[in-house]
Amino acid sequence: KQEVTQIPAALSVPEGENLVLNCSFTDSAIYNLQWFRQDPGKGLTSLLLIQSSQREQTSGRLNASLDKSSGRSTLYIAASQPGDSATYLCALAASDYKLSFGAGTTVTVRA
Amino acid sequence: NAGVTQTPKFQVLKTGQSMTLQCAQDMNHNSMYWYRQDPGMGLRLIYYSASEGTTDKGEVPNGYNVSRLNKREFSLRLESAAPSQTSVYFCASSGRDRGHQPQHFGDGTRLSIL
Numbered sequence: 001k002q003e004v005t006q007i008p009a010a011l012s013v014p015e016g017e018n019l020v021l022n023c024s025f026t027d028s029a030i031y032n033l034q035w036f037r038q039d040p041g042k043g044l045t046s047l048l049l050i051q052s053s054q055r056e057q058t059s060g061r062l063n064a065s066l067d068k069s070s071g072r073s074t075l076y077i078a079a080s081q082p083g084d085s086a087t088y089l090c091a092l093a094a095s096d097y098k099l100s101f102g103a104g105t106t107v108t109v110r111a
Numbered sequence: 112n113a114g115v116t117q118t119p120k121f122q123v124l125k126t127g128q129s130m131t132l133q134c135a136q137d138m139n140h141n142s143m144y145w146y147r148q149d150p151g152m153g154l155r156l157i158y159y160s161a162s163e164g165t166t167d168k169g170e171v172p173n174g175y176n177v178s179r180l181n182k183r184e185f186s187l188r189l190e191s192a193a194p195s196q197t198s199v200y201f202c203a204s205s206g207r208d209r210g211h212q213p214q215h216f217g218d219g220t221r222l223s224i225l
Contacts, residue, residue, distance in 0.1 A: 004153065031210050043115070043201055044154075046213035089153060097142070097161075097210060098169065101153030 002027045002092055006102035014110050019077035021105050023090035028068040031093040035064050035075050038087045038104065047088075048075070080109045113137050117202050117217035124192045124224050132187040132220050134202030142205045143185035144214065145169075145177060147198040154201060160185055192224045 003026040013019060023033075032051050036044040048057045048064040050073070056065040061078040077084055087106045091099040118133045136143065141162045146154040146169075156169030158177040166177050174196060176188045185204075189196060199221050203214040 009151075034213055036213075036216075041218075043216035043218045044203075044214075046215070049211070049213050051211065091153075093210065097205075098156055098159065099144075099154075099214065101155070103151055103153045 002030075002094065002100040004090060004092060004100050004102040006088075006090060006105050008105060009103065010106045010108075012108040012110060013080055015080060015082060017080055017109075019075075019080050019084065019107060019109075021075040021077075021088050021090075021107070023073040023075070023102055025071045025073075025092050025100075027092075027094075028071055029094070030068065031095055031097060033064075033066050033073050034091045034093070034099070035062075035073075036089045036091065038089060044089065080107075082109045082111045085109050115202055115204055115215050115217035117200075117220050119220060120218065121221045122223070124189075124222065126192060126194060126224060128192050130189050130192060130222075132189075132200055132202075132222075133184070134186065134217060135184045136202075136204040136215070137183065138204060138206070138215065139182070140204035140215070141182070141207050143179065144203040144205075145175075145185070145187045146201045146203065147171065147196075148201060148219075149198050157187065157200075194224045196222065197224045198222060 035047045050066045063076045087104040089104040091101045144159040145157040160179040206212045
């Protein structure tokens with residue numbers, strides 16, 4: 001059974017600082033890895049999807065890396081803004097495309 | 112651009128009552144999913160439907176049933192609600208190429224069982 005861990009559970013940074021969010025997983029036989037953002041009282045919004053054969057994906061200020069051999073993924077958010085405050089979740093898809101989610105990291109960016 | 116629509120948004124039930132949560136998507140997606148989210152935990156898959164006419168159990172299916180009514184709609188039923196089913200329920204959908212496309216989520220149904 002895939003176990004997905006996100007540490008820390010919460011993070012507070014001043015505006016402008018770069019954010020580094022970590023995700024670790026136990027089973028490297030994955031199909032893809034997805035990073036989501038969740039705002040309070042809302043559903044999840046997809047940020048980045050990394051295929052198993054890829055090492056990273058980038059979108060604007062966001063960059064996600066994947067290292068299957070070490071069972072780790074990292075989401076980098078450059079030059080953080082108060083609008084980046086949210087909970088960030090990583091999820092891994094097995095070959096049947098079912099997603100296993102981490103519990104998330106709640107980020108607060110202080111103005 | 113509605114995406115994934117869930118109804119109701121909030122509901123309070125008494126133990127033993129039954130209820131159906133509704134989900135509809137307008138993106139012509141083949142696959143649909145039901146998750147629950149509890150404090151301090153990630154989302155857990157309850158049931159999913161890879162395509163119209165098929166449904167399969169996820170990680171936590173006990174106490175729930177589902178119906179894939181048509182390609183657009185996927186409902187989740189609690190036959191006899193229990194306090195342990197108090198949670199936020201999310202519906203999601205994804206396109207034919209499930210491995211290369213992210214899942215799209217609704218805003219959730221917040222369900223309390225007294």
